[in-house]
Amino acid sequence: MKSEEDYYGDQVRCKNRSLFKGLRFLPPGTTVESGEKGRVQGSLRVQSGQPGAEKLSTIAVKGFQGTSLLDFPGRVASLIFTGGCNLTCPFCHNPGLVLDPGAFPDFPVNELLADLKKRQSFIDGVVISGGEPTLDTGLPAFLRQLKELGLQVKLDTNGLLPEVIHRLLDEQLLDYLAVDIKTTPDRYGELHTRPVSPAPLLRTIELVKAAAIETEFRTTCVPQLVGEDELRLIGELLRGAPLWVLQQFLPEHSLVVEWQELSAYPPGQLERLGKVAEGYVERVLLRGL
Numbered sequence: 500m501k502s503e504e505d506y507y508g509d510q511v512r513c514k515n516r517s518l519f520k521g522l523r524f525l526p527p528g529t530t531v532e533s534g535e536k537g538r539v540q541g542s543l544r545v546q547s548g549q550p551g552a553e554k555l556s557t558i559a560v561k562g563f564q565g566t567s568l569l570d571f572p573g574r575v576a577s578l579i580f581t582g583g584c585n586l587t588c589p590f591c592h593n594p595g596l597v598l599d600p601g602a603f604p605d606f607p608v609n610e611l612l613a614d615l616k617k618r619q620s621f622i623d624g625v626v627i628s629g630g631e632p633t634l635d636t637g638l639p640a641f642l643r644q645l646k647e648l649g650l651q652v653k654l655d656t657n658g659l660l661p662e663v664i665h666r667l668l669d670e671q672l673l674d675y676l677a678v679d680i681k682t683t684p685d686r687y688g689e690l691h692t693r694p695v696s697p698a699p700l701l702r703t704i705e706l707v708k709a710a711a712i713e714t715e716f717r718t719t720c721v722p723q724l725v726g727e728d729e730l731r732l733i734g735e736l737l738r739g740a741p742l743w744v745l746q747q748f749l750p751e752h753s754l755v756v757e758w759q760e761l762s763a764y765p766p767g768q769l770e771r772l773g774k775v776a777e778g779y780v781e782r783v784l785l786r787g788l
């Protein structure tokens with residue numbers, strides 16, 4: 500078992516970084532003006548060049564960070580965040596984007612693509628995160644645009660929309676797929692205000708295990724949701740997978756205010772969980788220790 504720092508070496512500059520440090524949001528209430536040619540208000544309609552694909556689609560980008568050395572293993576990447584989610588995890592670190600995405604103006608996507616084009620010489624790819632990006636029907640068309648720029652794509656997802664993930668894999672629009680496994684499937688109802696069927700997550704796990712690209716499963720080890728028993732049950736589902744990342748829980752920004760007062764596992768306990776996880780997958784990394 501290796502820590503993230505061991506594995507990625509000097510690319511890991513700050514192990515205890517805040518998840519959204521350096522991320523740029525347009526402040527709520529910002530009006531995105533339609534000024535020079537090509538600038539738009541709100542979401543841009545992205546033209547898809549793929550035969551048979553939807554002709555026009557939109558993606559609502561809510562946050563952007565130009566350069567990250569930490570979020571796309573082995574690559575320098577830009578980060579893009581979409582809004583909205585089909586869960587409301589009590590420990591979520593970005594409640595604003597999840598609960599009220601409309602409060603954040605959309606980045607003009609044509610300007611974003613122009614910015615990424617300028618960065619082509621020093622970034623390898625783009626990480627698409629959220630919120631939950633697979634909810635955005637404009638995602639496939641947007642990823643095609645990134646591919647046309649020659650950029651690699653990493654998708655961070657909660658895995659509850661396997662049909663979208665299947666399509667993106669099928670179209671070879673992804674280079675790296677990271678899927679959160681937040682607790683055992685039967686406890687997913689604790690992550691939302693409505694019942695959550697575990698069946699889609701189980702389908703996604705099989706898709707990830709069969710995928711011919713780099714993949715990781717990742718679990719934030721929130722003591723209230725993931726103990727050794729849960730970890731073993733999850734491990735059975737992930738058995739044989741190439742990589743399982745166990746992340747430290749950072750309570751202070753939790754969506755549910757009461758969870759901000761909870762304690763994370765001490766490092767030694769997380770390391771013990773890592774040893775358990777090693778019995779199920781090819782490689783385990785600890786992140787955030």
Ligand code: SF4
Nearest residue numbers: 584586587588591630
């Ligand atoms: S942690 Fe992820 S899946 Fe959960 S509510 Fe936040 S964005 Fe959605």
